[in-house]
Amino acid sequence: MNASGDELAPEVRAIVDAARERPGGDTRVSVDARSFPDAVEQTVADGRIPVIAEVKPTSPTTEGVRDDDPVELAREMVTGGATALSVLTEPDHFGGTTDSLRRIRDAVDVPVLRKDFVVREEQLDTVESDLVLLIARFVDEDLSDLVEAARERGFQPLVEVHTRDELVAALAAGADIVGINNRDLGRLDVDLGTFEALAPEVPDDVLLVAESGVKTTDDVRRMREAGADALLVGTAIMDGDVRQNTHTLSTPT
Numbered sequence: 001m002n003a004s005g006d007e008l009a010p011e012v013r014a015i016v017d018a019a020r021e022r023p024g025g026d027t028r029v030s031v032d033a034r035s036f037p038d039a040v041e042q043t044v045a046d047g048r049i050p051v052i053a054e055v056k057p058t059s060p061t062t063e064g065v066r067d068d069d070p071v072e073l074a075r076e077m078v079t080g081g082a083t084a085l086s087v088l089t090e091p092d093h094f095g096g097t098t099d100s101l102r103r104i105r106d107a108v109d110v111p112v113l114r115k116d117f118v119v120r121e122e123q124l125d126t127v128e129s130d131l132v133l134l135i136a137r138f139v140d141e142d143l144s145d146l147v148e149a150a151r152e153r154g155f156q157p158l159v160e161v162h163t164r165d166e167l168v169a170a171l172a173a174g175a176d177i178v179g180i181n182n183r184d185l186g187r188l189d190v191d192l193g194t195f196e197a198l199a200p201e202v203p204d205d206v207l208l209v210a211e212s213g214v215k216t217t218d219d220v221r222r223m224r225e226a227g228a229d230a231l232l233v234g235t236a237i238m239d240g241d242v243r244q245n246t247h248t249l250s251t252p253t
């Protein structure tokens, strides 16, 4: 399930190459994680839509950098109704830091996803978080081993897929939280139809997250109707008032 270079956009190739060079942590982490499934259940019980709001200072497909204090942004997202937060820790292309993640996790009480390009087990030991993203296409090790290594440390692994083969691999690896990314990392275009095509193949007992390209309440409705238990939203929340944007997208229409 490793990335073959010529199928990737040059920006993504550079991201994966940089990730492979990045060291891991010195000491194995042990996380006392806040339950993401419980947070999703509580949000639904409260009559709201589970949104993972992403602290995403910049990205290869975004103009400029948002350099507000990430902790302030995170607090505003939680006040706006975020069920969980996603925090970029990738430093070279997304403006993320592990320090931001640490500070945000200390400042809020919702589950926090580490959003990075983890390719090897020791990179799990860089920083604690409640959820950790494992992108099926990019891991250098056996996906099952990495899922297991994440769980042994207390993380809840969110396994990201974009194709049917990746979904089959994620389910075979025992993933119980799966993200279907609408962004094609080969061309960097976004198509919400990706989620709609793959979601019916995901068993009901898997917690299913729709990732990328969700901008409007119509998009939210579309992803929910296609089976999304939760939505991961970056750009549309980071563009303007993050509290209001989170509130709008997490409120049923």
Ligand SMILES: O=C(O)c1ccccc1NCC(=O)[C@H](O)[C@H](O)COP(=O)(O)O
Residues within 6 Å of the ligand: 011, 012, 015, 054, 056, 059, 060, 061, 062, 181, 183, 185, 188, 211, 212, 213, 214, 232, 233, 234, 235, 236
């Ligand atoms: O967002 C990018 O530009 C990007 C480019 C190359 C690889 C990955 C990228 N994004 C990672 C993500 O998964 C998104 O940050 C996340 O799903 C939120 O997407 P969006 O709501 O569309 O910002």
